[in-house]
Amino acid sequence: MKKQWWQEEVIYQIYPKSFNDSNGDGIGDIQGIIEKLDYLKDLGVTMLWICPIYKSPMDDNGYDISDYYAIEAQFGNMEDLEELIEKAKEKNIKIILDLVINHTSDEHEWFQKALADKSSKYHDYYIFKEGVKEPNNWRSVFGGSVWEKVSERNEYYLHCFGKKQPDLNWENKELRKRLYDMVNWWLEKGIAGFRIDAITFIKKDLSWESQAPDGVDGLVKCTKVSRNQPGIGIFLNELKENTFNKYQCMTVAEAPGVPYEELDEFIGDNGYFSMIFDFRYADLDIASGSEWFKRIDWNIKELNEKVMASQLAIQKYGWGANFIENHDQPRAATKYLRNHAADDRAVKTLAAMYFFLRGVPFIYQGQELGMMNFKRDSIDEFDDLSSIDQYYRSIQEGYSAEEALNFVNLRSRDNSRTPFPWNGEKYGGFSEVVPWIKMTEEYPEINVEKQTGKKNSILEFYRDMIWFRQKGPYREIFIYGKIEPMESDENVIAYKRYTEKECVYCWFNFSDCNIEVSVPEETMNLIWQTYGKAELKKDKLKLLPFQSAFLVSK
Ligand code: NOJ
Numbered sequence: 001m002k003k004q005w006w007q008e009e010v011i012y013q014i015y016p017k018s019f020n021d022s023n024g025d026g027i028g029d030i031q032g033i034i035e036k037l038d039y040l041k042d043l044g045v046t047m048l049w050i051c052p053i054y055k056s057p058m059d060d061n062g063y064d065i066s067d068y069y070a071i072e073a074q075f076g077n078m079e080d081l082e083e084l085i086e087k088a089k090e091k092n093i094k095i096i097l098d099l100v101i102n103h104t105s106d107e108h109e110w111f112q113k114a115l116a117d118k119s120s121k122y123h124d125y126y127i128f129k130e131g132v133k134e135p136n137n138w139r140s141v142f143g144g145s146v147w148e149k150v151s152e153r154n155e156y157y158l159h160c161f162g163k164k165q166p167d168l169n170w171e172n173k174e175l176r177k178r179l180y181d182m183v184n185w186w187l188e189k190g191i192a193g194f195r196i197d198a199i200t201f202i203k204k205d206l207s208w209e210s211q212a213p214d215g216v217d218g219l220v221k222c223t224k225v226s227r228n229q230p231g232i233g234i235f236l237n238e239l240k241e242n243t244f245n246k247y248q249c250m251t252v253a254e255a256p257g258v259p260y261e262e263l264d265e266f267i268g269d270n271g272y273f274s275m276i277f278d279f280r281y282a283d284l285d286i287a288s289g290s291e292w293f294k295r296i297d298w299n300i301k302e303l304n305e306k307v308m309a310s311q312l313a314i315q316k317y318g319w320g321a322n323f324i325e326n327h328d329q330p331r332a333a334t335k336y337l338r339n340h341a342a343d344d345r346a347v348k349t350l351a352a353m354y355f356f357l358r359g360v361p362f363i364y365q366g367q368e369l370g371m372m373n374f375k376r377d378s379i380d381e382f383d384d385l386s387s388i389d390q391y392y393r394s395i396q397e398g399y400s401a402e403e404a405l406n407f408v409n410l411r412s413r414d415n416s417r418t419p420f421p422w423n424g425e426k427y428g429g430f431s432e433v434v435p436w437i438k439m440t441e442e443y444p445e446i447n448v449e450k451q452t453g454k455k456n457s458i459l460e461f462y463r464d465m466i467w468f469r470q471k472g473p474y475r476e477i478f479i480y481g482k483i484e485p486m487e488s489d490e491n492v493i494a495y496k497r498y499t500e501k502e503c504v505y506c507w508f509n510f511s512d513c514n515i516e517v518s519v520p521e522e523t524m525n526l527i528w529q530t531y532g533k534a535e536l537k538k539d540k541l542k543l544l545p546f547q548s549a550f551l552v553s554k
Contacts, residue, residue: 143389320359
């Protein structure tokens, strides 16, 4: 693969609402991010992905945009954003924004005009169908029918996500052109690119036919008929050629539903995007093709297989975007480490395992502190619209209220949206007033102040790890090297990273026992470990519980 500037990035994802409140209203904001740029610089990250800050009624916390060209007042204004871009640049930190172009908010001017006048050109910017009942049985991602009735008209509009997020009609050429103009307008402002939301949803099955139901509600997941549908490539190519390509920017697409065989089209040399997120191992606790409440057990061997299958498939064609957390996922420590979530050794091994994979590492705010899921006692304590739907739908499917609450506690998107704990004071230094969403229980212990400068803390570990990839002696291998899985113990994930000249062998012990693994040569050097001292004797490496160790040939 040809070298690209963005392969060297380490990206930090900010959920603005929960990062830092600078104006005392309990909600994080852009000035709050500016205040913390030194923290981010010291951590060593090189790029920030800022979740949506555009004008929005905030029904889905900004993924429902009512004006693409304005900033949501809760977060600040356009000058604040320009200041952030500029100040970050002074520190050599690039900014990417979220691009949400599958849908808008129902409060967007285009949708309002479409509602007001059926014969206006804006009516065709969205997907409306005439009739006295829902045109088909498709279920939206957040629950209920994808169709919402237009009041006082025998007409429905389509929304693959929430009711207040009507899907745009990508079949309309003028609409597409207006989106491209908007994308270019933002790129002109000097951002480095975009994380692109739900982009595989832009093409629908135009037959609009009902499908066999997959739940007791008689509906069927809309993803089967509205995600990565034939013909989507025409739109994606057009998007790329009219926007991204002109700026050589970086794009990372949320593109669920893309089979590995199609990766070439998405991330190959002439692909639509620089990278896409692969959710296969992030969703390893969910029964395939199912909902969050249908959970399955899994073991390290399966995690290993999924991670490696993803790496090898991506390596064949392009470049990966590696993550263990984001604003839609529960905290990684709780999800992947289960009973060992609070064990720093395990948190570090999990971090190192994904961080040194081939691709750009993404770190989600709070991950670098080892934050964990919360435990809420009532569904009334949840903010996330999809968790509320999941709760009631699992009850409808026959689970008890207690089981339903357990599902959402484990999987709710609110888990990663709790306020960022800067210190152990009231509201964790995030805000001076009650935050918009409850803090995690552990914030007096798990916070930046407690971990800064503290030997062996998770935060200091992340700082070292980032330095090791970016500036250490094996930088060339960690950034550009290929990856190959290695056989090992069933509780150990092992891979090698290599260039033509050199190879680093990496083992990650995911058990609470000592494990001895065979190493490929008798003469090797131990170059790095996540804690303690691994023992290397001839061709045997003894790993301590939850320890990772890296070797090179002498
Ligand atoms: C994916 C985003 O990550 C999520 O937060 C959002 O709710 C949906 N897309 C809809 O925009």
